[in-house]
Amino acid sequence: MAVDNDTVEKIALLAKLKVNPEKLNDTKLEFNKILNWVEELSEVNTDNVLPLASVNDETLTLRQDVVSDGHIRDNILKNAPAQEFGYFVVPKVVE
């Protein structure tokens, strides 16, 4: 599996990363190195093997429906670049 420059640009866009055009080719080569390395796994026959979500054989622990958190607004807003009336304030984002 190999990716081209367009794919790298698309991934960068989805990840909200700016990739310098001069670096695009290098990034592509690095991507492909990693992909080729992972590709080695395809040598193993996995036809009848279910995908593994985790290497731990743990089961999901459920929580009882009890209110045990919240009402810590000052802490929640502490690192906000901007806030007003108890809201986070961000650049206008209207779809």
Added chain:
Amino acid sequence: MSEYVIETEKGKWEIVCGLEIHCQIISKSKIFSGAPAEFGDDANENVSFVDAAMPGMLPTLNEECVHQAIKTGLGLNAVINKYSVFSRKNYFYADSPQGYQITQFEHPIVGEGKITVDLSDGSSKDIRIERLHIEQDAAKSIHDLNPTKSYIDFNRCGVGLMEIVTKPDFRSPEEVGAFLRKLRSILRYLGTCDGNMDEGSMRCDASISVRPLGSTELRQRAEVKNVNSVKFAMQAIDSEAHRQVEIYESGGNILQQTCRFDPTTGGTKFLRFKEFSDDYRYFPEPDLPPLILSDELINKIKDELVELPDAKKSRFVNQLGLTPYDAAVICENKEVADFFETAAHGRDAKKVANWLMGDFFAMLKKKNLEIAQSPVSAENLGKLVDLITHDVISGKIAKDVFEIMAETSENPEKIVEEKGLKQVTDTSAIEAIIDSVIASNPDNVASYRAGKVNLLGWFVGQVIKRSQGKANPALVNKLLKEKL
């Protein structure tokens, strides 16, 4: 089947529509954190570090949200999947501090099911459910506080949602409306979602395409987002379908796109094309192992399930003798159905249904009250019907008594007793009134005897009037005929 065809000079078209409905789960705390899942509190009060996606915070699944999803699945006649998996749906937007939504993708908790909807022409249709999965809700953005800024409130962020996806089975706006009302009724019976579309606790997205009538092809669809009432959903589908037909007929093509319904124009507004935006790069959620359900748990929830609207409706028809229409109206709302059952207990259920759907509903509407606030209790409505059935009062007097009940919340027996409204069934008392009516109207008596027999009705009226409405009409009739 209800026929819905868009007919133009150039041809006939039908719509193909499927729905995705997001339903907020009723629970005390959020789906992955212990913050309150409360609606209407001050901004960012109901937020934990998990909801705010602070580094190192881990989600823990709320067991009640799982139970509510199983319950809903059973109510949709659906398969419950004993193995389900949480996934990350990646997107970048200010309403999700995580940068992704925890949802279920390839392995949802509930599989295929169906809902039967009743249509206005008396037919019914099965709408197939594709799946139901559980996920977290996003934050609420407020855009009108500032011209250049958006304000974000994370109280809703992390509240449990059930996303219900249907197959593309809808062929008319009416079917969509009937489905949404039925789904809402089932959710409210189950107590898993309050179904208030105007408050956003139940939100509907519709996928719509059109095709020439009789064809089986599936054309490119447009998605209409977040319609917040049943009426708007029906309007949005109708106007979007007409828009697509117009484009096809003028030689154009539909591109996959997202629109928003605009209630002020009744039309759909273009939002964006779907290109990059739907590249969600799902992968299994590393912080949550797969969810495994036991037969024991599923069966326990099944055993505790309340009687659902369809079952209740057929019981009201088969055991209490209601018409299917009356039963459907009464069963749509669980509080109404419960009120009716209490009122009808041990009585003629049809008579109680007539009172409930007639004077009683009219009274609630006039006073703008919910049934839970009714001044007339179910027991008292039942007693009023008893008074008519046992000939204690006439149907006409009963209406007056009902009005007093609506004002005073009083027991009808007491009202009848205190106001002396009991029907007169004493023959001699009625005879005395008849004699006085005959004595004071010699002309009409002569006409009647000369053959104008339809004057009998007039005499009956006079006698009942003089008795202040209390004389038993059947008895008056019988005695009048004898006397005349």
